[in-house]
Amino acid sequence: MTRRIVPLTPDRLAAMPGPCSTCVAWECTPADAGRLDHDAEQRSVEKRAWVSSVLRDWGSCGRVVLDDDRPVGYVVYAPPALVPGADRFPTSPVSPDAVLLTNLWVARSHTGAGLGRQLVQHLARDLVERGGYRAVEAFGTTGPLTRAPGWSSCTPPADFLARVGFATQREHPLHPRMRMDLRSLLRWRDEVEAAVERLRGVVRPPVPVPSPARTHETRPAVRRDASARVLRGRLRPGSRRAP
Template identity: 65%
Template sequence: MSRRVVHLTLDHLAALDAPCRDCVFWQLDPVRRARVDLEGDAGEEKRAWLSAVLRDWGSCGRVVLVEGRPVGHVVYAPPALLPSADAFPTSPVSPDAVLLASAYVDPAHAGAGLGRLLVQAMARDLVERGGYRAVEAFGRVDGPGAAGRRGRQCLLPADFLGRVGFGTRRAHGGVPRMRMDLRSALTWRDEVEVALERLRGVVRPAPAPSPDARVPGTPRGVPGTEE
């Protein structure tokens, strides 16, 4: 089963079969969200937001394709581009960090490590981009009375964030702010892959001897020997 991670584009957004495809919780302030809820054009607002961010800031998401079909994604951006980032008791996001706003993997592909793959792709993008030291996210801790809080369905489970490398930056019983330092985002597997690539560049297979290769002094037709 082939899988690969690509940049989020408007075409990928349209093809995603995900509940957050048309959600604008992060992208709009409460006043504009209320208007959008009444007019029913959330999908168009989401596409307009993505188009503007791609133009002004650059890539702000990754999509994982399985057999060519998008089955999961992450969306991230500086908190200034995500108005709801200031709406939580553990706000604000640290000035050296990008905010991971949303992540989704099709339940049919749960347990295949696609969420971790997307988070690692996001980290690589931000390391290569430069200018940021970390990614932060508002985690969701479920408990009594938590279900009715607006926007909680748009938060990532705190236990998921912990599994993919985030630690608690500011504790809270319902909405902890969590952080992953980019310098430590690469996993052991990534480091092994880098080491193997370096070895491939240094250790090369010895060329096979030609049929005419022979040790000086041996009669023709007798194979030579390698040192």
């Protein structure tokens, strides 16, 4: 079994299972999303066009978990300006210095394996490497997975977001807006790198110790040199006593 996490592309979108692969509630305004409610084929076209547009203008907007090349989980995220559907949440708008996590889904057969946490970690690493963003925000869900019309059940639970590093930014009984600060991740990475450098400075190659044979060879020479110096001192010119 080979498992890997790869960037989301339009080609991988068609193979993604779960309710979010053809949902456009995030990507369209409420009016446009309502117009596409009963046209699954057109929703799929719109979703693919959105992923392609974001990929061209901003970069990959998601990560996909492949288990033997079969998608078993994914996370989707983008700058809030590219996610008009987020305005429907009562705790919007998203902070301008943050990227919005929209969809997070893991197949039921793979829940409990830590894939959700790994997806969030890959998301955060991607944003740190890009630079220019201070945080990730998401609209969590508390209580039963109930939704207003047009919303799917793939919005992350608030308790899961709290476990992976998010804190409540704006409270709400159903959909609190939550935030994970990337600066804390950067500080943690810097501290780890500094600790590694300190270890490299402490762990030095051992100093070679002379072997016993070599020590045995050099000691007589030292004694002979000392004896010669003593003898030369006793036999200085003019220091010899008359008989």
